[in-house]
Amino acid sequence: MSPPDSPDGPELLAERSVLGIFIHPITLFTGFFGVGIVVAAVVYLLSSHQFTRANARNALNWHLSVFLVAFIGVILFILGADEGTAATTEVVSLPILPEPLATPSVIIGAILLFLGGVGGLLTIVFSIAATFKAIFGSAWPYPFAPDLLAWLGGLDLGDRGD
Template identity: 30%
Template sequence: MSSTPETADAATTDGNTSMAAITHLLALFTWVIGPLVVLLVTDDEFVKANARTAINWQIWLTIYSLVAVVLILVGIGLLILPLLGLIDTVFVIVAAVKAADGETWSYPLTIDIL
């Protein structure tokens, strides 16, 4: 009887959790290109939802990075750019773990574009 709740939890996500997790990790190495390819190729709604969140985060990360580059003129951008790299890595890992658990994680500091 203890396996029933686990089965019920797994049944709530009809999607491919492995591919959803890989989609987030692809974003770490390929920017928006990897998740965009996954979004266009897959028919799985769970994977598509995760691909959209990964693309949205990468777009906003790019915007934040451009602002940081401008702020280099003031000096604070030199501190912000490495921090953004660290935040990106942490957020992508958290999103990949959540996706592997069957959850679509909404990245903080992100407004949905897609």
Template identity: 40%
Template sequence: MPPQQTQGPPSTAEGPKLLEERSIGGIFVHFVAIPTGAVGAGLVYLVSTNEFTKRNARNALDWHLTVLGLTVVTFGSLFAYAELTGQGATDIAVLPSPLTTVASVLIPVLLSVWMLVWFWTFIVGFIAMGKATFGTAWRYPLTPALVDRFAPHVSLPGGWPLLIVVYTVLAPLIIGTVFFGPRDGAMFFASGFALIGLIMVLTPFAGVAMYLHGERTRPADAAWHPSVVVYIGAPIVVAVTGYVLSATFTDSINPAGDAVYVLLAAFWVSSLVYVVRWLTTSRS
């Protein structure tokens, strides 16, 4: 009888190699981007240094930018249709009847496509997450390469501090409009959307801009070496303290909401100090 060949244990060389090629950020960016959209994917793309994470964040960002564009077109068309047919704030119908008929068909189609795409976002997000688990940076289907095409051409005059300056200017204007602006009409709704944008978009990106400038793009021989952890962490500590005080010593029905306003105020002060320090040291 021919001698039996014994097989040794399966090689585990592929396992460690796979672990070296993938990253936790590259896997979970797809999951994070499902509820946060282009904002979450964009933040991960900006702060990531791992190539695998960056490629996955780029793929997620391409998809969610496409979805964002579809969202703007869909609800922009819906808003324009309502205003031009006298169903909005103006109560003035100026859209000709033939165009009204076409729009009344097109708007439901756009809304249906938008809902289908958002449902599909969950599916492709989890598919991409599964692919990343096994070391593949999977491109979402039917997605244009927006990041690779336009990112090299995007630049901020003055670098990341410009975004922090924009934040220090816009934040008090938005908060002031929310508290002291009109309580009805289009301006009221605009201020509400602006507040959401301040909380969900501008504040996170200002924090990332602070981190990128303080830790990466600032020249090594710069006269000022900011402690980014303090500038970003201190407002968070203040917000947590505000939440505890509001929940413990006041009759507020929404301590979390109070903490958000405290966070915005504290981060605005932190950003203002950062900008002043940057301006004074860069000119010295």
């Protein structure tokens, strides 16, 4: 039951939207299939409701951050790898980077892959927390998530929800 001064029903949806509340679990579950970023971006770009845009922006910033950390980790790890196993279990040597650069590349790549895995686990916790915050009317920015949309060339079209 809501307090006497808070709106109920349709009045509540004037300031909050169902999509603004459920964007977090939607991006969480679609993120397992690799389309969570696309879903959050589409909702962010197409929604005209400020609450929905703020929540979609927060989800998009987080999912983009985790994806970029993991992607850069994979690239650095592959660039630093000096040998791999082919389908015939034959060890193939394919150095891409010279040795002074290969070892730090593998180490940094492994650290970023670990952080990407931690980010993937935190996505579950943060999505649940953001959903509950949205239910109570707050567009909660995910911790540790930089505002990548502002960095990506002036896409600062909505409120971050701070």
